[in-house]
Amino acid sequence: MRDSGSEDLIVKMSQVIKEYPLGKLKVQALRGIDLNISRGEFTTIAGPSGSGKTTVLNLIGCVDVPSSGDVQIAGQSTTNLSDKELTHLRLMKIGFIFQSFNLVPVLDVFQNVELPLLLQGELGASERAVRVKEIIARVGLSDQLRQRPNELSGGQRQRVAIARALVTNPALVLADEPTANLDSVTGNTIIELMKELNATQKTTFIFSTHDPKVMRQASRVIRLVDGEIVLDNDGIEGVVEATDGRGEVGS
Amino acid sequence: MSQTQSSLRMISLIAMRNIMSNKVKSSIVASIMVFGTMLLVVGTALLDSVESSMQKVVTSSLTGQLQVYSSQGKDELALFGGLTASLPEIGEIEDFSRIKSSLEEVPNVQAVVPMGLTVSTGSSGNDIDEVLRQLRDAASNNDAQTVASLSGQVREIAGSLLEEYADKEKISNDLNRLDKERAALEEVQKDAFWQDFTQNSQERLLFLDTKIAPLANNGRRFFMRILGTDPQAFKQHFDRFEVVKGEMIPPGQRGVLISKRTHERFLKHRVARELDRIKREIELEGRSLEDDELLQARARRLSRQYRRVTFQLDPSEVAQLEPKLRDILGSEASAKDSIKELIQKFLHVDHSNFDARYDFFYAQVAPMIELYRVNVGDVVPLQSFTRRGYVKAVNVKIWGTFQFKGIEDSDLAGVVNISDLLTFRELYGKMTRAQRAELEALRDSIGVEDISRDSAEDDLFGGSDEIAIVEQDSQESFDEFQDVEVMAREDRIKQVENLTYSQQELEQGLALNAAVILEDPDDIQRTRALINQKIQQDDLKLKVVDWKEAAGLVGQLIVVIQIVLYVAIFIIFLVALVIINNSMVMATTERMAEVGTMRAIGAQRGFILVLFMLETLVLGLGAGFTGALLGVGIIEILGVWGIPAANEIVRFIFAGPRLYPHVSLSNVLIAAGVIFVVSLLSTLYPALIATRIQPVVAMRGRD
Numbered sequence: 001m002r003d004s005g006s007e008d009l010i011v012k013m014s015q016v017i018k019e020y021p022l023g024k025l026k027v028q029a030l031r032g033i034d035l036n037i038s039r040g041e042f043t044t045i046a047g048p049s050g051s052g053k054t055t056v057l058n059l060i061g062c063v064d065v066p067s068s069g070d071v072q073i074a075g076q077s078t079t080n081l082s083d084k085e086l087t088h089l090r091l092m093k094i095g096f097i098f099q100s101f102n103l104v105p106v107l108d109v110f111q112n113v114e115l116p117l118l119l120q121g122e123l124g125a126s127e128r129a130v131r132v133k134e135i136i137a138r139v140g141l142s143d144q145l146r147q148r149p150n151e152l153s154g155g156q157r158q159r160v161a162i163a164r165a166l167v168t169n170p171a172l173v174l175a176d177e178p179t180a181n182l183d184s185v186t187g188n189t190i191i192e193l194m195k196e197l198n199a200t201q202k203t204t205f206i207f208s209t210h211d212p213k214v215m216r217q218a219s220r221v222i223r224l225v226d227g228e229i230v231l232d233n234d235g236i237e238g239v240v241e242a243t244d245g246r247g248e249v250g251s
Numbered sequence: 252m253s254q255t256q257s258s259l260r261m262i263s264l265i266a267m268r269n270i271m272s273n274k275v276k277s278s279i280v281a282s283i284m285v286f287g288t289m290l291l292v293v294g295t296a297l298l299d300s301v302e303s304s305m306q307k308v309v310t311s312s313l314t315g316q317l318q319v320y321s322s323q324g325k326d327e328l329a330l331f332g333g334l335t336a337s338l339p340e341i342g343e344i345e346d347f348s349r350i351k352s353s354l355e356e357v358p359n360v361q362a363v364v365p366m367g368l369t370v371s372t373g374s375s376g377n378d379i380d381e382v383l384r385q386l387r388d389a390a391s392n393n394d395a396q397t398v399a400s401l402s403g404q405v406r407e408i409a410g411s412l413l414e415e416y417a418d419k420e421k422i423s424n425d426l427n428r429l430d431k432e433r434a435a436l437e438e439v440q441k442d443a444f445w446q447d448f449t450q451n452s453q454e455r456l457l458f459l460d461t462k463i464a465p466l467a468n469n470g471r472r473f474f475m476r477i478l479g480t481d482p483q484a485f486k487q488h489f490d491r492f493e494v495v496k497g498e499m500i501p502p503g504q505r506g507v508l509i510s511k512r513t514h515e516r517f518l519k520h521r522v523a524r525e526l527d528r529i530k531r532e533i534e535l536e537g538r539s540l541e542d543d544e545l546l547q548a549r550a551r552r553l554s555r556q557y558r559r560v561t562f563q564l565d566p567s568e569v570a571q572l573e574p575k576l577r578d579i580l581g582s583e584a585s586a587k588d589s590i591k592e593l594i595q596k597f598l599h600v601d602h603s604n605f606d607a608r609y610d611f612f613y614a615q616v617a618p619m620i621e622l623y624r625v626n627v628g629d630v631v632p633l634q635s636f637t638r639r640g641y642v643k644a645v646n647v648k649i650w651g652t653f654q655f656k657g658i659e660d661s662d663l664a665g666v667v668n669i670s671d672l673l674t675f676r677e678l679y680g681k682m683t684r685a686q687r688a689e690l691e692a693l694r695d696s697i698g699v700e701d702i703s704r705d706s707a708e709d710d711l712f713g714g715s716d717e718i719a720i721v722e723q724d725s726q727e728s729f730d731e732f733q734d735v736e737v738m739a740r741e742d743r744i745k746q747v748e749n750l751t752y753s754q755q756e757l758e759q760g761l762a763l764n765a766a767v768i769l770e771d772p773d774d775i776q777r778t779r780a781l782i783n784q785k786i787q788q789d790d791l792k793l794k795v796v797d798w799k800e801a802a803g804l805v806g807q808l809i810v811v812i813q814i815v816l817y818v819a820i821f822i823i824f825l826v827a828l829v830i831i832n833n834s835m836v837m838a839t840t841e842r843m844a845e846v847g848t849m850r851a852i853g854a855q856r857g858f859i860l861v862l863f864m865l866e867t868l869v870l871g872l873g874a875g876f877t878g879a880l881l882g883v884g885i886i887e888i889l890g891v892w893g894i895p896a897a898n899e900i901v902r903f904i905f906a907g908p909r910l911y912p913h914v915s916l917s918n919v920l921i922a923a924g925v926i927f928v929v930s931l932l933s934t935l936y937p938a939l940i941a942t943r944i945q946p947v948v949a950m951r952g953r954d
Contacts, residue, residue: 054950063851063946084855090946091853102848102949106268111261118258119853125257164852176950 009075010172010204011037011060016069018055018227029055031227032069037206039171042198044215045208047224053208054176056224060206061094061174062086074171091119095165097175097207101157103149103164109136110145113163120168135163139193155186159193166197175207179214191217262858266866269838276834277870283827284874284926285881290823291922292882292914294816300912301904302809308906309806310798311491312655313478313667315364315766316775317782318801319350322794328764329803330368330478331663338368344793347672347762348755353789354767359778361770362488365672365762367479369679371635373625374472379408379464383456385565390452400566402445405459407562407591409439412466435462473517473624475633477507478667479675481757488768491658497627497651500671503751506648507633507670509625511659514652518624522560522598523617525553526609529600535908536898541602550605554598561591563620572615579611627651630747637680645677648747661903663805673752676761767795805903824925828933831867835937839863839944846941847949856942863938864931871930878926879919886914 018030029052037043037060045053058064059071062078065086071078074093078086090096095116103112113132117123123131136142139159149157158178165173175194179187191214198205207218215221223231270277310316313330320328321342328341344350347365354363382404389397413436416429423429438444439459448455482500486492496514500506509518516524529549532538538546564572569590576593577584583596600608625631627649634644653669769778775797782795799806839846846859893909896902 058947058950061851061946061950063950087850087853087855087946090851096848096851096949098848098949100844102844104265104845104849106265106272111264115261115849116852118261119855119858121255121258128257 008038009036010039010041010073011035011206012070012072013056013059014070016059016066016071018052018059018064019067029227030059030066033227033229035222035229035232037204039204040198040202041204041206041220042195042218043204043206043220043222044218045206045222045224046210046215047208048210050226051224052227053224055227057174057176057206057208060172061096062090091116092168093171095168095170095173095203097158097161097165097173097178099177099180101149101154101161101181103157103160105149108146108148109141109152109160112149112160113167116164116168131167132163135167136160138166138197139163153186154182155190158182158186158190162190162193162197166201166203169201170203172204172206175205177208177210179209179211184211184213187211187214258858259861262862262865263869265862266869269866270870273838276838280827280831280834280867281870281874281877283823283830284871284929285878287820287823287827287929288875288878288922288926289882289885291820291925292879292918293885294820295921296882296886296914296918297910297912298809298813298816299915299918300910301812304906304910305805305809305904306798308491308655308658308903309802310772311489312658313489313766314798314801315488316769316772316798317767317779317795318764318798319354319363319767319782319786319791319793319795320344320764322792327803328796328801330366330667330764331802331805332666338370341763344762344765346759347765348758348760350762350765350791350793351758353785353791354765354782357778357781357785359770359774359781360767362484362768364484364488364766364768365479365481365758366765367672367675367679367761367763368667369477369479369635369675371475371477371633371678372472373475373631373633379405379459382408382562383459383464386459387452387456390449390456393449395449397566398448399445400569402448404562404565405463406440407558409436409463411558411562412436412463413440432462432466436466439463475507475509475513476667477633477670477675477678479670479672479679479762481754482508482669482671485669488766489655491655492653493656495652495654497649500650500669503753504648504650505671505674505747505750505752506650507668507674508651508653509649509668510666511652511654512661512666513668514623514625520559520617520620520622520624522553522556523612523622525549525556526600526612529553529605530609533605539602540600540605547601550600553600554595557591557595557598560594560598560616560620564590568619572619575611575615579607625649633674633678635678635680637678641680643678643680645674646747647674657906658903661899663900663903671752672757672760672762679761679763764801805900808900808904820925824929828929831930831933832936835863835867835934836940839937839941842941843944843948846944847946850944851946851949859942859944860938863941864934867930867934868927871926872923875923875926879922882922883914883919886912890914 013033013035016030016033016035017028019026019028021027033056035056045056047053055064059066059078060073062071062073062081063086065071065078073089076089078089081089096102104115107115110132113136114128117128117131133142133145136145139162141156141159141163144152144156149160152160158181161178165175173194178194179190182190194205194207195217197203207214209215221231221233222229223233309331318328318330321344324340324342326339326341329339344365351363351365354360382401386398386401386405389401413433416433416436420426420429435458444455483502486499494508495511497508500508515527519527529540529546532546532549533540540546540550573590573593576590576597580593580596584593588596597608597611630646630648632644632646634642637643647670767778767782769775779795779797785791786793786795799809849859849862850856890911890913893911894905896905896908896910902908
């Protein structure tokens, strides 16, 4: 299923190496990663701190570029894109959900969700309003339309962030530890919301986490250790048990 | 609504809300900008108002909008005075009529008025001549009583002359001569000199005529700056000019109009002049005899001048004045006081009696004394050192006095007296080109610094506050009157009145500079360029300057004020720039995550740039608007109240005792422009930093 036709591949990473300078040394965060993710997947990237999962998300999210190898998003290689082109790619194809929500503090719920649509500049004001209200209703915040982020609870803020990520109908939504700043009950509802949206909208979700409960919700778990994929599993069984093992890549 | 508009609206919204959410920072930045803009509006409006009031005064009194003079001149034209008291050497215009006809062809030129400035010394009759005449009459009539009373007057004069000798010894190098002169004055003071006066009257009168009168004579000379011009054209084109006393110099007639200022301050009786000065300082400068020590000192010195009054009084006048003086002095006068003591006590003015005594002086004393040394209608000999170096003397008729409206009080405006161009030419002593070349070669070869005699005193002993006319105490060993024909007054008047000239004579000849009067007085720089073209084209060998340059130091004053203002404003905005820059850089680091998020979800760098710039711009425009409004308000209020002029120079600059400033749209636009640029500049760097924030920072947790 992961080897299905390339037109269905939303992410294709081949031989991706990422190095960071550390003083005079270079530290390899990723040591040659091959990874394919298809449309509609609900994938989690797991691994201990420093394993490279955030680096993988950054590369998929086009906020960073690989030192070598190639990353393709929806069939387009990001290797030779300019900052401007990368930004455009993010705007059109990718939605982001951040660990600390990252809402614009001076804007209310509606305006925060509207922002990506404004940046895209494709819809008129009335169409925008319809779309924004619709997605806010989907995350259950219709009553908080005119509230500012600091008037909302953490869970509500993350719902706003989810609405913001989804409002443009992106091909891919990236979530970096979306439940890390939430209590477990709230975290669960957020994951369930994401899962529901994945099911109904067919939006591809890729999120990182080190919470086993969250991991269990994923249809696919990719486990990273020391910049290499040590496990790539459709099922959830055995994943938690195998956290210390070193499974074969892609098999 | 278009997308750009929506985005801009969103950006403005974010900007506005960011401003509001950082109230302390925003209000500090805003108040600096409000202050800066206010200062800019007030400053430029004041400067413009001063410039336009000064332009009105300067252009409509002496300079016209433009001035032309020879391009060969060594110095620059300074009609209202330059750095030194000496006249600048601005070269010569040999044939004014050629300049006139050529320049009057230039568009926007209404008229060209010839001018030439020179310095001359004038002299008037003296106190002692009149006394000696009466003494001679009395002696020939054997009228011992009158002789006795007149002898008192002569002794007074000799006494006051003697007092000056202490000062003269300090500056004179001819002590031998001073000793002789003092001996003569002391001789007259002795009783022995007056005993049996009628028997030896011929011998004694000869002594007085030859030894004493010349000494008194030297105190009766004065300097005058004479501006030769075409008097009719001058009157027509300089509308601030008005005749105060007497009449305008009639067409074709020679003569001089003395500035009222010169007449009042330098040709008036010393005591009257001092009284005027005290009154002026009380009224115009708000000082008071009650507590102002400088003014009190001035009043004390006044009472020492009593002799200047007493020696002009003859016995019958004394008899008339004495009871009146006792009356006004009341208990201050004692029974045995002579007229001397009475006058001395009378001149002892203080806060309580000044106004009464001032009025009494003009009502009772002034008619008995010679209030002015030169009066309207007089013909006086003026002498000058010509450019060729010899003394030239001309008899001129004083037709009247004049002033420039609005700046009557100003020393600067009163420095020149006006004559016809022909009188000027005589005083100036026209030099041929060859003679001048010879003189200059000579001067260069001996390397002598060119100090005109008129300014030598100032140059050597420091400036005097009497700019135009300085009482001259120098004692030349040669006879300065050698060129002056001694004539009876009536003959002099007749001779002067017979000297007429035609307009052609006036115009076809020497002038030093010329005022160019424009039809549209605001179109100065363009016309200046046209005139320059014409000068090239007709090979006129002239240079053309605007009124500011032509005025001399005062014209430069406005440039200096301009520089000071701009430097102050520059510093304020520099401070604003640094503060805004710093606070925005800090804001940028505080908002890394926000910016990173925006970048991650697809905002281009340009969006971030506009976002940051707009924030300061909104703040700047808000502050700018408030500041401009405040500035306009201040100027409007000042425009109603008026700004009082603190001293004479300021009165001149303000064209009157108060400046009523006005604000124009350009003042506000300049301020808006400056605040706009400052806002942009101050945020450019932090905004550029913000655009460099990588979207990846949004991915990092905030814990």
